[in-house]
Amino acid sequence: MTTVLDARAERWWSTAGVGLLLPVALLIAWQALGASVGTPRTPLPVNIVKAAAVMIASGDLPAALLQSLGRVFGGFLLAAILAIPLGLLMGYSRAAERNLDPLVETFRPIAAIAILPLAILWLGTGTSAAVAIVAYAAFFPLIVNAVAGAKHVNPTLLRAAATMGLDRMTTIRTVVIPAALPSIGVGLRIAMGVGWTAIVAAELAVGAKAGGGGSGGIGQMMFVFYAYSIELNRIIVCMLAVGLVALLLDRLLRAMMKKLMPWAVQ
Amino acid sequence: MSPPGRPKGEYRSAKHEGSPVTAPAKLRLDGVGKRYPVAGAPDTVAIDEFSLDVRQGEFLVIVGPSGCGKTTVLNVLAGLDTPTRGTVAIDDRLITAPGPDRGVMFQDYALFPWQTVRGNVEFGLRYGPAGAGLDREAREERVRRTIELVGLTGAETKYPHQLSGGMRQRVALARLMANEPEVLLMDEPLAALDAQTRIILQDEMLRIWGQDRPPAERRTVVFITHAIDEAVFLADRVAVMTAHPGRLKVVVDIPLPRPRGDATRALPQFQALTQQIWSLIRDEAYRAAVA
Numbered sequence: 001m002t003t004v005l006d007a008r009a010e011r012w013w014s015t016a017g018v019g020l021l022l023p024v025a026l027l028i029a030w031q032a033l034g035a036s037v038g039t040p041r042t043p044l045p046v047n048i049v050k051a052a053a054v055m056i057a058s059g060d061l062p063a064a065l066l067q068s069l070g071r072v073f074g075g076f077l078l079a080a081i082l083a084i085p086l087g088l089l090m091g092y093s094r095a096a097e098r099n100l101d102p103l104v105e106t107f108r109p110i111a112a113i114a115i116l117p118l119a120i121l122w123l124g125t126g127t128s129a130a131v132a133i134v135a136y137a138a139f140f141p142l143i144v145n146a147v148a149g150a151k152h153v154n155p156t157l158l159r160a161a162a163t164m165g166l167d168r169m170t171t172i173r174t175v176v177i178p179a180a181l182p183s184i185g186v187g188l189r190i191a192m193g194v195g196w197t198a199i200v201a202a203e204l205a206v207g208a209k210a211g212g213g214g215s216g217g218i219g220q221m222m223f224v225f226y227a228y229s230i231e232l233n234r235i236i237v238c239m240l241a242v243g244l245v246a247l248l249l250d251r252l253l254r255a256m257m258k259k260l261m262p263w264a265v266q
Numbered sequence: 267m268s269p270p271g272r273p274k275g276e277y278r279s280a281k282h283e284g285s286p287v288t289a290p291a292k293l294r295l296d297g298v299g300k301r302y303p304v305a306g307a308p309d310t311v312a313i314d315e316f317s318l319d320v321r322q323g324e325f326l327v328i329v330g331p332s333g334c335g336k337t338t339v340l341n342v343l344a345g346l347d348t349p350t351r352g353t354v355a356i357d358d359r360l361i362t363a364p365g366p367d368r369g370v371m372f373q374d375y376a377l378f379p380w381q382t383v384r385g386n387v388e389f390g391l392r393y394g395p396a397g398a399g400l401d402r403e404a405r406e407e408r409v410r411r412t413i414e415l416v417g418l419t420g421a422e423t424k425y426p427h428q429l430s431g432g433m434r435q436r437v438a439l440a441r442l443m444a445n446e447p448e449v450l451l452m453d454e455p456l457a458a459l460d461a462q463t464r465i466i467l468q469d470e471m472l473r474i475w476g477q478d479r480p481p482a483e484r485r486t487v488v489f490i491t492h493a494i495d496e497a498v499f500l501a502d503r504v505a506v507m508t509a510h511p512g513r514l515k516v517v518v519d520i521p522l523p524r525p526r527g528d529a530t531r532a533l534p535q536f537q538a539l540t541q542q543i544w545s546l547i548r549d550e551a552y553r554a555a556v557a
Contacts, residue, residue: 154376156372156376157378159346159364159370159376160370160372160376161393162346162363162364163345163364163365163366163368163369163370164389164390164393164394164396164445165364165366165390165395166393166394170394174389174393175378178378179380261380262425263379263380263426263427264380
């Protein structure tokens, strides 16, 4: 028994060790190379860790992340409220799809950041513009996946519901929507990702327009470090923070879905 | 219009054969044909010139080689398929759509993957008209009883993907039975079960159908199976089909006394009827197996 466990632990260590080998080697190489031939501007792993510690201790980084997160959630919710019902309708009704699909597909390739000028002109450089950009970005993955989910309901299940005499609205509520949920879940995960991407881009750009002060957020923080104080290490800390938060959000969504949809085996 | 050759009232007395006394037709298939278009080829004929009355309270079993269109007959009765020729009616009303008066048990079970065993069995009562007039307590009691009947007690909170094929089939059976429809249309409902469970559920089928009640109070069942002994055990009449195209070959009366049980299977008459039906489909079954 112990030998089996030992062997298993050994295997875990060896796979984890192999997995970590390359990143650690790269970090060491980066540190060594940067310290020997780099300019004073070259960001080094050691300095990045130091900068992160300072930014976390001062509360600036958590505050900026929290502000951006609030905007992401706001835009995400707004998009979900609009896109999911609309997508379900399009997936269920041919007529709705024929009318709405060209509209959706025309706007879908237009990057969220491309509507920034309009958002700033209409909504200013504050939170509402940022929320609008996130909502726009999140809208498309949500609607596309909701359509797919409602469209690919196993037809036998609809037949079963029909033989049990369910009316149309009840069928939508009790068959179409539950059947579409796993696909909607995929949409939510993608939307969270693009929403987070969009907020950083939007805040960077809004920061450029509003100058150093204004609306904050992680993107604007990066802009300040770039344009005013020129601190590369801190910019990289921001980048890493953005990536880590995104990873965390995705894991959170996945865990929620597993809890809410135990039947959808991943 | 009655199908030719079998006018109403011609049926023999039930006293001798245990089937309902000259009951009126509950379901009527009249010259039904169903073709499916095939790209770049002649249409596939699933069934052709299919005429049959299923009497009120009758247990009718359809047997026939694979691909003879048994499932198409069932789908047409369910209103899930529209015939390309002929008419199909329930209580002399044309069938054009599915309805809660005709419950269906599908061959692939059609369980809702997001519902537990209990949720699936309860589904029709909860969301369909079958549960009208039942309060929550009565509904739960019926669901509990039906789950117990098919031997799924203890598995109520499992999801379909956690169940074996045989258990899924029992869930589908329980879902159909919980709705208590007037007409039960069943596509090989017991095929995935082990031999013992199968015999138990054959007995239960007869009980649910109402073999202990007077014929007028029985449900009407159309039941597809591959197993000839199962057909003989259950049926008032066995409709034997032939393939390519799917046609009704002959309808065999099963005059075994009711109520039927274990003793029925030991009757010489039971063996003789099984042999007789087997001889009717043997040649085609062999040909289908070789092809």
